[in-house]
Amino acid sequence: MFRLVLAFIFLIILASINSLSFGNGTALWFKIIGHGLLMPLCGVIYFIKREWQFSHIDKLMMLVSIIGCICDVVLFFDLNERGEFLQITAAIFLHLIFIVIFRKERAFVFNIGKTNILKILVPVMFIFFFFGFVLLKILPNLLYFMVIIYAVEVTILAILGYFRPVPRKSYWFVAIGVSVLILKDILYSYYFYVFKGNQHSLYIPLYWSNAIGYFLVIYGIAINQNANNGKYEKISIKAIVEASKNVFKTLRNEIVNFSITRSIYRCKTPI
Secondary structure, eight states: OHHHHHHHHHHHHHHHHHHHHTTTTOOHHHHHHHHHHHHHHHHHHHHHHTTTBOOHHHHHHHHHHHHHHHHHHGGGGOOTHHHHHHHHHHHHHHHHHHHHHHHHTTOOOOOTTTOOTHHHHHHHHHHHHHIIIIITTTOOGGGHHHHHHHHHHHHHHHHHHHTOOSOHHHHHHHHHHHHHHHHHHHHHHIIIIISTTOOGGGHHHHHHHHHHHHHHHHHHHHHHHHHTTOOOOBOOHHHHHHHHHHHHHHHHHHHHHHHHHHHHHHHHSOO
């Protein structure tokens, strides 16, 4: 419990520093390190809560920490529109992992006679009204289609977050979290595309909504994982190496099977 509280306090301090550092002349290396630490720290809090267990969803959460780190720092490398493109791409992969996790938690939307249609209509109308009538008019051409994909994915993420059949505490952590992430995307769009990064005071609520949203989602998933009472292998270097070997072994087997299938097909094909 002490380690969890300590990590949470450090997260608050880190978010406070990062929210004030973007436009006040802070050294670039300091911004990169500070912003890059947020998602790994959320991952550490997740694994402390999970007592460093190593289930399939825990492995996905490790990937969330890595991709989230990339998503947070890529803008600082002065790549202009290419940097924004890479950041949106990383965010799409990040949200896709959350969607996979929600589905593994058996989030299911349509249930005849029991589906709360407001949980679908509210995020759909809110997101597509903003993206359609505000954002798409001012987007650079390079980002146009990526943002459309992103908007669809955020809508799916929010809806699945509202339909998770999980314990009440876990449900509300994630439901509030995905709602805050929608707010974050709106503030992000205003800061970078409407005001062109000139309203530095807007970055404070933008960054706090980013930190709070992802923390709530990650912590809510950890609560549900603990509620399942499954006992898994503890995370360790050995466990990570074994997991990596299994991935490469599966990939190698698929390549071999594909090669054999092609060879058989060629033998059967008349010359």
